[in-house]
Amino acid sequence: MSEARKAIFARLNQRKISTKKHDFQAPLATKHLNKTEAKKLLIEKLQENRAEVYSIPSTSLTDTLTTIATEKGYKTWLFGKNLSGAKTASKALESVSNEISVIQYDSDYETLREVLFHQVDVSVTSVKAAIAETGTLLLIPDKNEPRMMSLIPPVHIAILKQSDIVTSFQQVADNPPWQGKNMPTNILFISSPSKTADIQQTIAYGAHGPKELIVLIVN
Amino acid sequence: MKTKFSKRIELALADSQLRMNFRGAMDFLRNKRQLAFNDVEEWQALRKKGAAIRQDAIQRLPELLTQLEHQCQQNGIQVHWAEDGNEANKIILNIAQQHNAKQVIKGKSMATEEIELNDFLEKHEIDCIESDMGEYIVQLDNEKPSHIIMPAIHKNTAQITDLFEKKLGISTPSGDVDALIGVGRRILRERFEHADIGISGVNFAIADTGTLCLVENEGNGRLSTTAPPVHIALMGIEKVIPNIQVLPTLQRLLTRSATGQHITSYLNLISSPRKKGELDGPKEVHLVLLDNGRANISQDEKLQSTLACIRCGACMNHCPVYTRIGGHAYGSTYPGPIGQVVMPQIKGFKQEGELLDACSLNGACGEACPVEIDLPELIRTLRHRKQESSSTCWSKEVFIWFVWTKIHLHPWLYRQATLLMAVFRTLNLNYPKGWTRTRTMPKAAKMSLHRQVRERSKTKKKKENE
Ligand code: SF4
Numbered sequence: 001m002s003e004a005r006k007a008i009f010a011r012l013n014q015r016k017i018s019t020k021k022h023d024f025q026a027p028l029a030t031k032h033l034n035k036t037e038a039k040k041l042l043i044e045k046l047q048e049n050r051a052e053v054y055s056i057p058s059t060s061l062t063d064t065l066t067t068i069a070t071e072k073g074y075k076t077w078l079f080g081k082n083l084s085g086a087k088t089a090s091k092a093l094e095s096v097s098n099e100i101s102v103i104q105y106d107s108d109y110e111t112l113r114e115v116l117f118h119q120v121d122v123s124v125t126s127v128k129a130a131i132a133e134t135g136t137l138l139l140i141p142d143k144n145e146p147r148m149m150s151l152i153p154p155v156h157i158a159i160l161k162q163s164d165i166v167t168s169f170q171q172v173a174d175n176p177p178w179q180g181k182n183m184p185t186n187i188l189f190i191s192s193p194s195k196t197a198d199i200q201q202t203i204a205y206g207a208h209g210p211k212e213l214i215v216l217i218v219n
Numbered sequence: 220m221k222t223k224f225s226k227r228i229e230l231a232l233a234d235s236q237l238r239m240n241f242r243g244a245m246d247f248l249r250n251k252r253q254l255a256f257n258d259v260e261e262w263q264a265l266r267k268k269g270a271a272i273r274q275d276a277i278q279r280l281p282e283l284l285t286q287l288e289h290q291c292q293q294n295g296i297q298v299h300w301a302e303d304g305n306e307a308n309k310i311i312l313n314i315a316q317q318h319n320a321k322q323v324i325k326g327k328s329m330a331t332e333e334i335e336l337n338d339f340l341e342k343h344e345i346d347c348i349e350s351d352m353g354e355y356i357v358q359l360d361n362e363k364p365s366h367i368i369m370p371a372i373h374k375n376t377a378q379i380t381d382l383f384e385k386k387l388g389i390s391t392p393s394g395d396v397d398a399l400i401g402v403g404r405r406i407l408r409e410r411f412e413h414a415d416i417g418i419s420g421v422n423f424a425i426a427d428t429g430t431l432c433l434v435e436n437e438g439n440g441r442l443s444t445t446a447p448p449v450h451i452a453l454m455g456i457e458k459v460i461p462n463i464q465v466l467p468t469l470q471r472l473l474t475r476s477a478t479g480q481h482i483t484s485y486l487n488l489i490s491s492p493r494k495k496g497e498l499d500g501p502k503e504v505h506l507v508l509l510d511n512g513r514a515n516i517s518q519d520e521k522l523q524s525t526l527a528c529i530r531c532g533a534c535m536n537h538c539p540v541y542t543r544i545g546g547h548a549y550g551s552t553y554p555g556p557i558g559q560v561v562m563p564q565i566k567g568f569k570q571e572g573e574l575l576d577a578c579s580l581n582g583a584c585g586e587a588c589p590v591e592i593d594l595p596e597l598i599r600t601l602r603h604r605k606q607e608s609s610s611t612c613w614s615k616e617v618f619i620w621f622v623w624t625k626i627h628l629h630p631w632l633y634r635q636a637t638l639l640m641a642v643f644r645t646l647n648l649n650y651p652k653g654w655t656r657t658r659t660m661p662k663a664a665k666m667s668l669h670r671q672v673r674e675r676s677k678t679k680k681k682k683e684n685e
Pocket residue numbers: 476527528529530531532533534535557584587588589590592594
């Protein structure tokens with residue numbers, strides 16, 4: 001197959017390369033937002049894109065989750081291992097009613113597949129950072145919070161620390177929260193529940209991924 | 220056999236439902252884009268930057284591709300090179316056969332359309348199903364996409380309701396888009412759960428980290444690249460970008476130009492297969508780098524900028540010809556202005572040169588392009604090349620323009636010609652036919668504008684002298 005590679009590079013290297021420099025280093029003019037403005041904009045953008053957003057003190061995380069469980073009737077919950085307070089929350093949820101059960105994503109996908117596709121109602125994950133400008137959550141799945149958590153269950157609850165809100169995507173790209181070229185397997189920027197406008201430009205939610213995105217901003 | 224381009228155009232123009240569907244969709248997309256770029260200064264600055272990023276990447280293709288290959292391999296992604304569609308198909312088939320794969324699920328990818336992967340796999344008894352809702356609808360009706368961003372744009376809700384009833388035996392309440400999407404979701408989830416291989420395209424590939432970027436709203440791209448045990452990504456070699464720092468600019472230009480969104484629901488960056496200890500994701504990731512004429516295009520300084528394209532679809536949304544005839548009439552993988560530029564270059568003038576005729580050089584596409592590709596200029600250049608490459612015998616068009624040039628270069632001839640037109644103005648020439656069949660040909664004025672002005676100034680002078 002390297003025959004093809006050779007041929008392609010031969011063609012590419014035959015080119016007369018113009019020496020014109022294309023300058024794109026100059027940063028674009030951006031507004032800088034202070035913490036309060038950034039949070040406000042983030043909430044606005046997320047809501048515009050059909051996410052439910054709640055701003056809560058860290059002490060009431062468990063209460064908020066149990067309230068959601070009772071109000072919305074979500075029965076089977078999925079947790080990973082990254083979230084601080086997950087243990088307490090799981091216990092509290094299970095004590096709300098005996099219909100509620102909590103599953104840990106602690107074995108591999110092949111083992112959990114059935115359950116993931118057919119049983120889980122809602123999954124809860126942490127968020128690495130959020131981008132105010134576009135209302136975007138940055139998730140970096142890992143062995144403690146695998147990729148499927150924010151994808152297969154019909155509802156995704158994302159928990160964001162207020163201090164992790166930044167203004168722009170450019171800021172994240174310029175100072176990424178990962179180590180240089182050591183890229184995580186998967187990095188996700190999530191800005192709304194899954195959606196499509198493929199049928200006569202009518203927006204429908206829950207095309208393939210979560211139908212609902214609930215964001216809890218914890219301060 | 221493909222019907223002739225002119226015939227396809229005629230059929231499309233006669234289909235009032237089709238024209239209504241496209242008109243509505245184009246107005247919708249154009250308005251949304253307009254709203255997203257309401258700050259003109261910001262748009263121009265962003266566009267300049269995007270254009271520079273892409274031009275630079277095209278200039279440095281060998282370097283960036285080498286880096287991408289190396290970095291991907293470091294990350295555990297297997298890299299393959301394909302000179303043309305046939306080779307790419309074979310590489311993909313080979314991987315599928317190694318895994319005894321029977322079921323493939325695909326995310327949206329124009330590159331796989333370009334190489335006609337579905338048909339190829341089907342011939343080898345591998346079932347390849349599209350998972351993008353639009354692509355799924357189109358595949359269900361044995362059609363090809365009519366738009367590169369919204370594949371089923373030529374159909375309306377009622378037509379899709381009928382299609383689902385006919386092909387799937389599932390009836391949904393009329394006009395209920397949510398119900399239709401629900402049906403698609405149910406059927407495709409079943410496939411995601413059991414597929415042996417997931418295939419996707421790539422929107423951008425980051426060279427210095429070996430990262431594949433996928434932009435989407437539905438989540439089917441994420442499912443295709445996460446659920447099956449093997450993921451194969453196919454990308455044209457021009458999609459490489461140097462680093463993640465340039466991604467925000469390109470992402471903004473792409474999504475705003477395509478659908479007027481500031482960002483899509485998902486931006487998915489993939490840098491490796493499942494690592495040791497991780498619980499999900501494919502165990503193998505393959506990247507197939509497709510040339511299919513691109514290296515040749517990059518050799519031509521005048522046409523090189525074709526490769527800067529980020530496949531946003533804005534040029535077709537703004538093209539008056541596309542809006543009227545729709546994507547299928549072009550009969551090519553890429554329709555609209557970018558299709559008119561790409562197709563003749565990868566398939567030759569003989570097969571696709573006709574596409575170049577369907578342009579009025581109004582310039583709307585070039586103005587809409589987020590990476591400043593001068594599409595009208597490319598179309599002009601290609602028209603020239605096509606003319607040069609065709610036989611020496613004079614076509615009707617060349618003859619007409621020859622006469623036109625002669626007349627316009629000689630004032631005496633010009634005067635005679637206008638005089639003749641005025642004299643024979645009542646003669647009904649009914650030419651050109653395509654125009655006059657449904658319209659009356661305008662008549663020339665009794666007196667040419669030049670003469671009218673001259674006469675008028677004469678009378679004016681007379682009056683002044685009196
Ligand atoms: S040529 Fe420009 S406008 Fe057309 S699809 Fe490509 S990037 Fe978009």
